[in-house]
Amino acid sequence: MRNSLATSTAIHALILGWGLFSLSGPQTLDAGVVETLPVDIVPISEMTQIQQGERTAPLAESASPEPTEERAPEPDAQNIGNNTVDLDTPPTPDARPEAVEEAAAPAAAEEPQPVPTPEPEPEPEPVEAAEPEPAPEPEPEPVEPAPSEMAALPEPQAIEEPAEANEPLPESETPEAVAPSEPENAVPENVPTPMARPEPPRPEPEPEPEPERPEPEPQQPTQAAEASSAKESEFDADEIAALLNQEQASGGGQRQSEDQAALGGRTTTGGESLSQSEIDALRAQIQRCWSIIPGMADGADVRVRVSMRLSPDGSIDGQPSVSASGGSQAAQNALSGGALRAVLRCAPYQLPAEKYATWSDVVVNFDPSQMF
Amino acid sequence: MEQVGLAATSDVTLWSLFMEAGFVVKLVMIGLLAASVWTWAIIVDKTMAFGRARRRLDNFEEVFWSGQSLEELYRTLSEQKTTGMASIFVAAMREWKKSFERGARTPMGLQARIEKAMDVTLARESESLEARLGSLATIGSSAPFIGLFGTVIGIMTSFQAIAGSQSTNLAVVAPGIAEALLATAMGLLAAIPAVIAYNKLTGDVGKLTGRMEGFADEFSAILSRQIDEKLQPRAAAE
Known part of the structure; x- marks a missing residue:
């Protein structure tokens, strides 16, 4: 027994000694210096929303068209450019002299x-x-x-x-x-x-x-x-x-631009959308004229979709298209007719004129389920 | 201050882990190390002892069944220290001799005495084979718990230190927990060989005692036949 005890002790001492000196801890994980990546959540509107600028200019923080030459201030000018008169059409290069000869x-x-x-x-x-x-x-x-x-x-x-x-x-x-x-x-x-x-x-x-x-x-x-x-x-x-009028038909506008030219579109697009309150206002205008025949059978399942084109003064341009789904055919016909009448009756809609681009095409979904 | 002390132990070696541990954990670790040493000492001892015993059994059986005279065999064996079957044989022969020297009266009494003597010797032999196997079982079952106790104590103290350091940085938390877990590791290190060896060695003990019991039964049958042969003529003469 003494021999075996000595043997065991010797083996333990050997293993421990080896462990103490050669097994010097696990290698530290090489975490490295990793800089945290800033992650931004970019809304899609930033892609669809193009600011007016110069198409060939380098990208800058804010898009801006080429700076215009200094000229007498024209407060009413709407379009940016070097033209002497304010024209809506974009500037084009001068006509070739050959053509004139x-x-x-x-x-x-x-x-x-x-x-x-x-x-x-x-x-x-x-x-x-x-x-x-x-x-x-x-x-x-x-x-x-x-x-x-x-x-x-x-x-x-x-x-x-x-x-x-x-x-x-x-x-x-x-x-x-x-x-x-x-x-x-x-x-x-x-x-x-x-x-x-x-x-x-x-x-x-x-x-x-x-x-x-x-x-x-x-x-x-x-x-x-x-x-x-x-x-x-x-x-x-x-x-x-x-x-003949020597003014070039395509001459650009007259509004002044002071900033350095930067990448951007010809016009500012998509940058605006109807706010919730404006949408609510439109809804209220339509709802005011929307009357429903009470007690109609299975009318609650019907969904009517009216898409209309509006002119800048708020009136309906052309005939609105109506499509209905769900419910019985009779209820669909009745409710789609009512929806069309409601849209037509309230016709001149009061909407912000400067956002006409956003409400030039309006789709109204009628859900009569809450009305019964 | 605690934070600095904890953070400084980035070099996690066995020795540093041991030295960083608290008093109780150190005690537990030392105890487990001793248990491991003891376990391996028993394993080595028993393995060698069983090997020796098996060899002797083989040798004795060879000699016993070689046709050699039992008297001669007894004479040679009784002069030396015997183990296993040899001691059973010697005990039985001694009882036989003593009974005949004083003149046995009844064969039944003689048979019973011889078997008793053999049983006692067998029990003693198997006891010596099984010696210290109990401690293997004890270590195998209790070492994990002892290690766990050390770990719990170590984690408790390290959490107290973390609370004092006002920092939850993993670099601060890790060394204390690693050091505490060392106790569990040592407990398992001692327990696993102990459990395996216990199962193996008890099986060996069972085999060896089985062989010895078989020999004892056979030898008692031989002696019983001898008793009948020696007492029958005397009874017939009377």
């Missing part, structure tokens, strides 16, 4: 047309016939190399005619008319050969009647010419353009 060039080309127009008054037939001719002529002529030079001549003439030809006409009747007609005559001479159409004869009559016209006109030589020129200038596309 292109617009001016055709205007000049049209000049010959107004010139003949006074001429046709006396004799519409020849003039009208003459007008289209010069225009088509250049087109076919270029195809033929030889007449191309000839064709080039009439064009400048036609352009110059309105300014020069008309004035000289009264002064020198035939000679001048002949003088200009010489090239024209030359043209027809050449033209008939390539073209089968009787174009040459038509230009010829032109000079003949023209002198006749001027003949009476010479009595009012310069004035009539000036008047005609004045009329021409009135129709001048340049002047028309000048008379």
